[in-house]
Amino acid sequence: MTTDSHSAGRADLRGNDDRVVGLTRLVIGLVQGVALYLLFRTTQGERGATWSSLHPEAFTPMVLVALFLPPVLLAGVGRLRWLTLGVWGVVAAAALAFLGWHDIARQAGEAGREATSPLFAFSAAALFIAHHLIVPADRERKLIASYPAYFDAAWMAGVQLALSIAFAGAFWLLLFLGAALFKVIGLTFLGDLINQTWFSFPLTGLAFATAVHLTDVRDGLIRGVRTIALMLLSWLLLVLTVLVAGFLLALPFTGLDGLWETGNATALVLAAAGGMIILINAAYQDGRPDNLPPAVLRVAVRVAAVLVTPLIGIAVWGLSLRIGQHGLTPDRIIASACALVGAAYALGYGLGALVPFFRKGSPWMKALETTNIAAAVLVVGVILALFTPIADPARLSVNDQMARLENGKVAPDRFDYRFLKFGSGKLGQAALARLVASDDPETARRAREASKAEYPYEIDPVEPAFTPVVEAWPADRPLPPTFTAPFTGPGVLKGCEKRGDCLATLRDLNGDGAPEILLASSAGLFLFAADVNGGWTEEGSYMVLRCPGEDTEPDARQLMRSGSLEPRTAAWPDLDTGGRFTSSLTNTAPCRRAEAAPAR
Template identity: 40%
Template sequence: MATDGTMAATARAADRVPNVFFTRLMVALIQAVGLYLLAEAATKPATWPATVPDLFTPLVMVVSLVPLLILLGAGQITRRPLALWILVATVIVAGLGYHAAARLQSSLPAIGMSLLLGSHFDLIYVAGGLFIAHTLVVDAIIERRWRPSYPRHFDTAWKQGVQAALTVVFVAVFWGVLYLGAGLFNLLKITFFERLIQHDWFAIPATTLAIAGAVHITDVQPALIRGARALALTLFSWLLPLLAVIVVGFLGSLPFLSLQPLWQTHFATRLLIMAAILLIFLINCCYQDGAVERTAIAAKRWAGTVGALALLPLVALAAWALGLRVGQYGWSVQRVVAAAFILALAVYTAGYVLAVVRAPNPRGAQWLRLLEITNHVSAHLVLILLLALLTPVADPARLMVADQMARLRAGTLPPEKLDLVALRFDGARWGQAAVESLRTATDSRWSDEQRESLHSAAAAVLIRKDRYAAHGDRPSTAMELLQYVTVYPAGRTLPAGFISAYMASGHVRDGNGCARGDAESCNAFLVRLQPDLPEAVIMQENGYSDALLYQPDEAGTWHLTGNLMLAPGCRSMRDALKNGQITPTPHVLPDLMAGGIRLTITPASNKCPE
């Protein structure tokens, strides 16, 4: 069998590397030391190298990813080619890490720790690229040619995939056992074990050693890998007929239905891309290494043929949906990434459809044989696309900012429709620069209201530290809060003592209202409720209907005295409040007292005159 031969070749390569287990053990310990030192450097107060962004992020990415290549490669290829491949991979990963740091304008400890925890998308993309590249490099070294045999590619890729899955499960269970042990000791009031496993100096080495152990055990037990792989492929392959029926039913319904419901979902592109990726995955589960005995079941062959042909309309619909969104709203980071996915899927689709055309008989020995070349070429294309997305060549943030600003300058995008939050937090350093320029930008086509609104919104977005309304970033001083508040009528200032009282109120301490630090604009309306009373203040967060009424007592101390429900979409009401044009009016309906609580009846209809 071809697979058995490749396994034997791998075993011989492993024998030529002395002390594979010792090598993996040392790599795991070195990685643990590196990760621990980086984690300590990023702990507040940050120390070198966490204070040098262009150095820290590349170090995090290299120490997190490159040792995994050594763990896998130590049992696959000999020492010299492995060292050369690791050197090349280190340079590439470090370069990508440098760009990841240079493109961001936030503090490095946050960047570095997010990468260390694996939550940063760059780390995921780089890890996926390294998985593909390692397969291509290892197979090329073993067979000494640029395009190794497809059974070799199949064996290496699926072996690494199964190893990765089993390693993740092993490490998860490993930590589950540790926490179970800590819980058992806690029953006896012994907390030492729980405190021990929570220390970085224990947790990091324990994890890296567990990973190394899992990789080594799965590597020296080829029968385990073959059994797990055969079981997984058999199970997954039987999902292909089901998915083929579902996709054909979906595509067959389109001529009788309008496509409008599909476009209105706002996630059609994503869903179609996922369906195409799953089809390709299941087709490969059926095809495996191309051996006839592995694809002898007619149902799977027919499903693979139908699935390969169904890729064409699926990918075409995904491209169409993406084109409609780009035409309406321009490019975003997510749409640039989706375009890269669609480009890669288009190559897969062309190759798979051509494979069906070249071998139209599903029962023939050459069924989908062209799939092998397609997979090899597409793997290289995916690596090229990843390098483009992770470098300035096609950085999604740079492309998004350039497109949105071009649409704004061309007049196709009104300033009030510009997503400043996306520019600021998705556009990296390019978006930061763009929002800063918009704080003072002018255009003869804009009205005074559009210009003022854009300037105030840009200034508010630049102050924000988090797009998700983090309470920890709310203003802590009265002077800082004033940067969020716009006072009306124009030219007026807030009464003395009001801001301090507002900051000290329980409403603000709960992280609500204008003190959340995430509002694009907060409004303070100065109003006079009665001619003989001092002015009151209505505080409203822009875009929200609820507002708060503050009044001073006889001693001049401000208190929260009531709530209002405004209609933020009503222009006449907003203009009247801004200009102080309000008229005290008695209630149409009486208030009700119930258990000492005053209940106010709101009229059933309170529509905006517009």
């Protein structure tokens, strides 16, 4: 496959001269703009009484189709045979409509149902991938095309999409500039016109379609832009590889506790793996022997391909820990799906990097090509499963949470009734109705209370026990275990999430013979005293005042480490204001210095 495969593919489509293709694209862009305008009109009116809110099962599929089908048709005209384009357009429209309908149909209630944000992002991703699996296959008349054809089609389309969006944005900036110029001389017609939705929607569709056609006609220029973008991205792989390698090498010495304490470790690690996969492909490009990257990049690609595996392993480990502790949720199911796709990449890329060491003469990273094609099919399948009844995250989560309650893994007073009522649609409310009839009195009572709630805040949230991370100062005086024990609910200790956030010392501040705990954090100084139940109660806080000439508030943690925190008798007594509260006089001159007595 030569570098001109894109142009050759277009030339093979008889009857698709540039004028016909250009006119067809303009018509598609205009129709998209008009369709989006008409859909926008259905959202106007009294809140809750508009057509879009009364008929969300129809509105959401229409929005998905109007948003995403035209770009597919714009990209397919001139590249796909007309029959293939027609069949693919019908299939894509039907799939988008079904995804939109299911997203609304699974939600509970009659009012307030709206499309969820992940639906748009994942639908767009699945459509982009599926389209660029079809285009090369149709061009080469094969079920599975050559890898260079897939690479050429996908990366060219990515550059064209970015440039077309930028063109449409620049077009509108120029319109606003022109309107401002006319307004200076007293003419407001252009400003009034572009503020009309009946004008702005179709015009935006035409601008985007024009950009798609212009970038397609001058595909040599686009190919040059793509080459530059790939070159820059490929060298960024060196940076990311060094960073990830350093991170993984440091883990045996630091442990994973700090990573889990972030609360979003899985998302961070998956994002790093995803970025590495993209940069590996930017360096590998189409895999042709005459297009090999420099030797240093080839080494970086092999190292990065191996490093993807431990990243995915850490993500899977973190997910398994969270699921084992708290069960399935929709977010964890989507994260698990991303980890599954990442595992497919890790396996294929790892084999591609290691096989040549055992099989001499094997092409460099050849397994990457098969992996990318198989993973692309897997991604489309996973997205379709997640947003259809096949693997609906709400259904899987409700079933898992109910099973945890029934087998005793979670107590009735720790069960998340709010999730069933407001976070899992019709399936969750049906499960909540079953719990109302439960034989367990506590479960039935809480389920009844949850079922009567109209808003989420009416149901007390179930928070996982929080374990504060507090460093003892000095280190040879450990803190009581009861102070750093897991707890639920609010409190100053909620700010002690990771090592270094909080510092605490045992001190007898009031001279009663019993030590108190002084906690220093970025928020200030806080005093804790032992209570009759063996726990610790927050008694109040101290103000750390800034001296004149200082730009920032002093850090209480630094003051504690420096030994500057010493109790002293108050210069002025507290005042009891009628038994309502007791106040202390704040020293308004915290930085007084001794001065020499004036000479007499």
